[in-house]
Amino acid sequence: MWSIVHKMGSPPWFFRFANGAIAWLLPIVLITLVVGCVWGLLIAPPDYRQGNSYRIIFIHVPAAVVALAGYYVMATAGLMSLVWKIKMADTAMRALAPVGAALTFVALVTGSIWGKPTWGAWWVWDARITSMLILLFLYLGVMALSEAFDNKVAAAKACAVLSLVGTVNIPIIYKSVDWWYSLHQPASIKFTGESAIDASMLYPLLLMIVAFYGLFALSVLLRMRTELLVTHRQSAWLRSELS
Amino acid sequence: MLPELGTFLRFQLQRHLQLALRRPSDVVGPLLFFLMVITLFPIGLGPDPKVLAVLSPGILWVVALLSSLVVSGRLFQADFEDGTLEQMVLSPHPLALSAMVEVFCHWLLSGVLLALVSPVFAALLNMPSRAIPVLMVSLLIGTLCLSLIGAVGAALTVALRRGGVLLSLLSIPLTVPVLIFGAAAVREAALGYDPSSWLALLGALAAGGCVLAPLAIAAGLRISLEA
Amino acid sequence: MYFETWSAVWHMEGHGPYVWGAYSLTALVIVLLVLSPWVRARELTQDIRNEQRRAAAASALGADHASET
Numbered sequence: 001m002w003s004i005v006h007k008m009g010s011p012p013w014f015f016r017f018a019n020g021a022i023a024w025l026l027p028i029v030l031i032t033l034v035v036g037c038v039w040g041l042l043i044a045p046p047d048y049r050q051g052n053s054y055r056i057i058f059i060h061v062p063a064a065v066v067a068l069a070g071y072y073v074m075a076t077a078g079l080m081s082l083v084w085k086i087k088m089a090d091t092a093m094r095a096l097a098p099v100g101a102a103l104t105f106v107a108l109v110t111g112s113i114w115g116k117p118t119w120g121a122w123w124v125w126d127a128r129i130t131s132m133l134i135l136l137f138l139y140l141g142v143m144a145l146s147e148a149f150d151n152k153v154a155a156a157k158a159c160a161v162l163s164l165v166g167t168v169n170i171p172i173i174y175k176s177v178d179w180w181y182s183l184h185q186p187a188s189i190k191f192t193g194e195s196a197i198d199a200s201m202l203y204p205l206l207l208m209i210v211a212f213y214g215l216f217a218l219s220v221l222l223r224m225r226t227e228l229l230v231t232h233r234q235s236a237w238l239r240s241e242l243s
Numbered sequence: 244m245l246p247e248l249g250t251f252l253r254f255q256l257q258r259h260l261q262l263a264l265r266r267p268s269d270v271v272g273p274l275l276f277f278l279m280v281i282t283l284f285p286i287g288l289g290p291d292p293k294v295l296a297v298l299s300p301g302i303l304w305v306v307a308l309l310s311s312l313v314v315s316g317r318l319f320q321a322d323f324e325d326g327t328l329e330q331m332v333l334s335p336h337p338l339a340l341s342a343m344v345e346v347f348c349h350w351l352l353s354g355v356l357l358a359l360v361s362p363v364f365a366a367l368l369n370m371p372s373r374a375i376p377v378l379m380v381s382l383l384i385g386t387l388c389l390s391l392i393g394a395v396g397a398a399l400t401v402a403l404r405r406g407g408v409l410l411s412l413l414s415i416p417l418t419v420p421v422l423i424f425g426a427a428a429v430r431e432a433a434l435g436y437d438p439s440s441w442l443a444l445l446g447a448l449a450a451g452g453c454v455l456a457p458l459a460i461a462a463g464l465r466i467s468l469e470a
Numbered sequence: 471m472y473f474e475t476w477s478a479v480w481h482m483e484g485h486g487p488y489v490w491g492a493y494s495l496t497a498l499v500i501v502l503l504v505l506s507p508w509v510r511a512r513e514l515t516q517d518i519r520n521e522q523r524r525a526a527a528a529s530a531l532g533a534d535h536a537s538e539t
Contacts, residue, residue, distance in 0.1 A: 033500075037493065042479060045472055052482035056492045063496070082462075099503060106499050110492040117488050137416040144412050148403050154470035158399050161462045162413060165395055168455060169417050172448070176420035183427055215500060222507035229514040242518055 009086040011228055012237040018225045025218040032211035039204035047201075056114040058204055062212035064107035064132060068170075070100035070216060071135065074142070075167040078160030088224070090156035091231075093163070094146060095223035099216060101139035108132050127181035131174050138166045251336050252344050259348035262321075269317075270352050273310045274360060280306045281364050292369040299368035300429035303378065304385070307357060308422055311386055314353050315393025316410050318345065319401045319464065328401075332468060339457035342464060346394045346456075354386025370433060377432035377442070384445045385425040391449075391456035392417045398463030402470045421448060 007013045040058030047054035074096040081089035111129050112122050123129075142159050149155035232238045246254065263270060284302050285295060295302075322328045322345070331341045358379050365375050396414040400406035428441035473479045482489055 041489070041493070043472060046483075051485055053485040053488055055482075055485075055489045059493060059496045102499055102503055106496050109495060113488050113492040113495075117485055134416045134419055137412070141413040141416060144409055145399065148400070148405070148409055149470055151470045154402075154466050157466045157469075158463065161395075161459055161466065162399060165417065165459050169420070172420045173416070176423045176444075180423040180427065215503070219503040219507065222504065222511065226507040226511045226514065229511055229518070233514075233518060239518065239522060242515055242522070 005080075005084070005086070009084070009088050011088065011232055011235075012241070014088050015225065015228050015232075015238070015241060018221045018228075022218065022221050022225070025214055025221070029211060029214040029218050032207055032214060036204055036208040036211050040208065044201050044204055045198075050118055053114060053117040054201075056110050057201075058208045060107055060110040060114060061205060062209045063103045063110065064128075065209055066212045066216045067100055067103040067107055067132070067135060069213075070096060070103060071138065071163070071170065072167060074100060075160075075163040078163040081156055082160045082164075090153070091224050091227050092220065093142075093156060093159055095220045095227065097139055097142045097146065097159070099219050099223065101136060101143060103212070103216065104132060104136040104139055108136060125181075127178050130181070131177045134173055134177070135170070138170070142166075248336055248340070251334070252340060255341055255344040256348060259345055260351070263348065263352050270356065273314045273353050274356060276313060277306055277310045277357060277364065280309065281367055284368070296369045296371065296433075299365065299370040300374065300378070300426050300433055302368060303361065303364060303370070304381075304422055304426040304429065307361075307382055307386065307425075308389060308418055310357070311353060311389040312393055312411055312414055312418075315349065315390060315397050315414070316400075316407050318349055318394055318397040319467075320397075323401045323467070328464060329468060332465060337461070338464060339461040342394070342398070342460045343453075343457045346390050346460070349394070350387050350390040354390055355383065357386060358382035370429075373435065374429050374433035377438050378429045380442060381425045381428045381438075381445060384442065384449050385421050387449045388421045388445070388452050389418060391452040391460075392421070395456055395459045395463060398460045398467060400467075401464070402467035421445070424448065 008017075036058060040055055044055070044058075046052045074093055077089045077092040077096060080086050081093060108129065111132070115124050115126075115129075116122050142163055145162055146155045146159045149158060229238070281302070284298070288294060288298070319328060319342075322331070332338055334341070361378055361382050362375050365378055370378070392414050393410070395417075396410045397406075399413065400410045403409065424441050424445045428438040428445065431438040431441060480486055480490075
């Protein structure tokens with residue numbers, strides 16, 4: 001296990017690994033995304049209460065799930081960078097924040113579009129939407145902090161500390177927003193009651209969640225590879241790798 | 244000869260309090276800010292006492308949060324600029340503890356004072372009088388949490404030139420639970436319900452924050468000194 | 471397939487604009503997420519390769535000069 005961590009920390013090894021992984025991931029992500037979208041948009045039956053608007057769930061929920069998981073991945077990378085001073089963990093953190101923010105943004109906007117036919121308003125201060133908005137702020141904070149430092153090593157360390165603080169806070173934020181919502185909940189706005197999701201809708205949803213995880217990994221690896229190309233531009237290993 | 248940890252921390256506390264009291268404008272400033280922002284609400288929302296009474300818990304808590312953030316931007320600034328911070332890092336006593344003393348001082352001079360004068364502001368907004376003790380207690384505990392969160396942000400941004408806006412950007416999302424619990428406690432009390440569970444939650448946040456935040460603050464200060 | 475005709479797919483019983491709007495926006499973000507680092511990496515590799523070629527040519531030229539004199 002440790003040998004993998006050591007290898008992961010070496011830029012030449014990681015560059016080769018990323019190249020291979022990207023070549024594998026790209027077709028997998030494309031196929032799962034297309035199959036999942038066709039399944040969710042055309043094949044799955046409509047929801048008996050919300051009609052066809054519920055089809056947004058197949059992108060909204062995966063984006064939200066992966067965006068939240070992404071913050072934990074970023075914090076893990078931060079911990080690795082702080083404790084073991086692994087350079088690649090710094091690179092990973094810088095690559096993870098914008099991808100996570102983009103997915104959070106997708107979850108927010110699709111949720112808002114979904115809200116219009118369901119609740120009759122573009123924006124409702126629902127507990128989950130509010131938590132996602134705060135998650136977006138947390139991501140933007142990490143990105144802004146990383147931009148603000150001139151010294152790259154210090155920037156990575158500061159972002160690692162911030163993302164760890166955020167990780168401790170996220171469960172508290174989610175729980176508190178939940179309580180806040182139940183305290184203020186207006187009677188007219190109610191999300192569909194908890195009902196077991198039918199298999200005809202569950203399978204495409206699961207497929208889309210897999211697709212979004214793949215997409216997340218793919219775009220993070222792409223960003224990390226690009227950054228390696230920038231930072232190791234003068235290195236001999238990169239030159240021999242490319243020739 | 245090195246002083247004992249207890250003496251060291253007492254010296255630190257004395258030094259910070261003395262420095263702050265020599266510049267009373269720094270202490271009074273945030274309170275004035277609080278008063279002025281409170282004044283803006285009746286002007287913006289209209290003077291209807293009923294509306295103000297309903298909104299007062301939220302208004303008071305949001306303004307308390309903002310004024311706490313405004314002050315925490317300068318928390319480590321002076322010590323960073325004159326090199327005291329480096330001395331604190333070099334001293335054999337844990338940086339987390341001496342930073343904690345600084346945060347504690349900051350809280351005494353901003354949060355505690357704010358909690359003590361908050362009944363005046365509550366009266367300005369026509370808050371029901373039964374909620375006022377709860378407002379004071381919630382502000383007392385809540386501002387400690389806010390000072391700790393602000394200190395984490397301040398430690399990470401102290402070395403940056405344009406740290407002010409960034410500090411708010413980093414800290415505001417983290418302060419959400421404090422605002423929810425604090426405002427909920429006051430609201431419940433104003434409606435005549437029992438606010439103790441919300442106050443207990445605030446207390447839990449403060450206790451957890453006192454344990455974990457100093458570690459993050461110390462790490463942040465070390466990073467800022469390296470940068 | 472659930473829908474009878476393609477126009478029903480487009481219309482989705484009145485929810486079409488919302489569903490298709492949400493999907494196209496997501497598609498746009500996905501394309502940007504994948505394409506922007508991809509294009510940047512291509513540019514960089516091209517750049518580095520060009521540099522290498524130029525360096526190789528220069529050193530070959532230098533070697534020629536050295537053998538002539």
